[in-house]
Amino acid sequence: RKLSMKIALCGNPNVGKTTLFNRLTRSDAPVGNWHGVTVDARTKRAGDDVYITDLPGAYSLTPRTAEEKITCDQILFGDYDAFVYVAEVNNLRRNLYMLMQLAEADKPVALVVNMMDEAKGKVDLETLSARLGIPVVGASSKRKNPKTEILNAARAAIGTRIKRPDYLDADEVRSCASMLGGTARKTGIEPAFAALKAIERDADISSKLGIECRDCGGACGVCNVDKDTPARLRYAYIDKLLRGIREKPRDNSRTEKIDNIVLGKLALPVFMCVMAFVFVVTFEAGKPLSDMLSRLTARLCAPVRAADMPEWTVSLIADGVIAGVGAVLAFLPQIVILFLLTAVLQDSGYMSRVAFASDGFFKRFGLSGRAAFSLILGLGCSATAVLTTRGIAGDGARRRAAFATPFIPCSARLAVFTALTAYFGFSGFAVAGMYLLGCAAALAVLRIMRGRKAVEGDGFIMEMPPYRIPQLKRVASVVWRNVLAFAVRVGSTVLCVSVIMWVLCNFSVSQGFTGGGESSLMYTFADMIAPLFKPLGFGNWRAVSALLSGVAAKETVISVITALGGADAVFGSGIAAASFMTFTCLYVPCVATLSALAKETGFKSACLSVCVHTAIAYLASLTFYQSAVLFTANLTAFVAVYSSLGAAIVAAIGFSIVRSTASKRRRAA
16 A cells, blocks of 8 residues: 655646645745746655655657656656646647647646636636546636645546547557557557657657667658657647637737837847846945945954954954955845846746847857856856756757856856955946856857857747746745855855865964964965966965865855955955956856766866866956056056947847847748
8 A cells, every 4th residue: 555645747848837836845946937947856745645746847758858858757657646737728739738648658647727817718627627537727826725626636637547539549540559569568658659759750769669760661650651740630639629618818919019129129229228227236226235234244343353362263253254254245235136136037027038039149159049048047056057058958059058157157256246346446337347258258168169060959949938027925935045045155165165264374384373474374375376377467375365265165255355354455456356356257166066067067077167267267367457557558548448349249249139030030920
């Protein structure tokens, strides 16, 4: 007797599976109004005897990406008692396509029609349930938790199957099924499903059946059948199922009018204005709060420095702990604002439009618009962004995207940029320039990695989500989760690295506590490699120590600079600090990102990333500093040259996006 029930949630991307999973299991898994939020299966308890697994979204049981392969394998060969298939109420025809494949595979399934509050007309779920022969439940994130109804439907589904689709009795399907029946059953695949996949020339299922997908002139009884036949049969059957189920949808002219702007000729100006707004608000709105937190840190250090304790204890607590951690936490307001604004953009549905508009542009680099999601997520955490590249079709494209994503400055680097920008009085455009530099480096690496070889095609398929007013609860959840992760890093990695660096910078083997200076352990090592950085303007052991600490976590760069006497003692000039910012923007990713990169692309790729990032950072910083020294006598010329260069890069990118978008619209017309 089974003591527990195992249920798998499955369905197309962006139909609300993970939101439903969170409600059923009281979890806090990442959600969003865009394609491909879930990239791996996750399992949680939904009761004393119920375990629910959230599978990545897939459009069909023909996997195109790594995440879709996970879903297909779990559905076909996973040990689940029942499947709960989630469909969106306004996309039933498209969403039911994969449900038909579950019927062909003879899987026990219940149907959840989600987002009922957004239904464009009435939907008769009772009639749909009768026609399918399985339980059908309506759900909405704005209504009461449907946990009881869904679990009851899943239990009822265990003893039932979807009514056998009539197209399985078509002559071409029956003959192919009888031919493959014995082999299919041994593999654990239903003969009818195996027949349809063989007709589709599905390489994955064919390899499991031990057959080879190649045209043989019809001798095998499969190749003489059009490979599009299964799709036509399924959609014809779905049309019969949905006849009379829903009212004619209302006009959607508002969405079309907005899309004509954000996807038309104004796509690039709109995107640039949106991102400029994000960075200006992030920097300017958070500055007063950051200044307040900095003053609070100084006040906390004052009583410690006045306490009657050994000098090394005072220095450890004040400089190693309070000042080190406080220097990072001072820039928490900017990070919160950045997470908040990007969460609003994602939940509104705008980011999916960005991916669509940039599809033609990214194709020039051997990728699809799907890469835009990973690059944008890189603004928050590079390690997470690398993991999301699983949703990109093609091993080569996936590897290139994962390799280039860490060039996009993450929120930890933002803390470094804002700290040095505020201290030396740079404008907010200096921070925006760092992000432009990171994007340019990522695109350059992608172009070089693609080379002149033809790359595998990636027909970009994406469900365009509707525009929605961002939900306060969902946006707050995203912000809270990211802020909590940042706080955990500060309380663990940053604190540990700050204390370790304090010890290395304040102790020597022969003299013990030295209070810093040239007799410290860190000086002995850092001073050996400091000359390498002299051409970059920060060839001293303090700056090198800060860079070394950043390998563990980029947030620690600021804490180490603070512990070593502050920005003036480390750099001495604004040009040197700007050169340091340039190097920090591009140099080796943190350990967490390297681990994610090694997991997705292999250990050799992670090692290559260290070398490539360091080399590009060195060249960029060298170019900046030497040209800055050259133009010091004529600051106006210096500003003009780099402003023109930046404008040229932006214009080139903009021209490519506008041209590719216009070409796509002409093809669609």
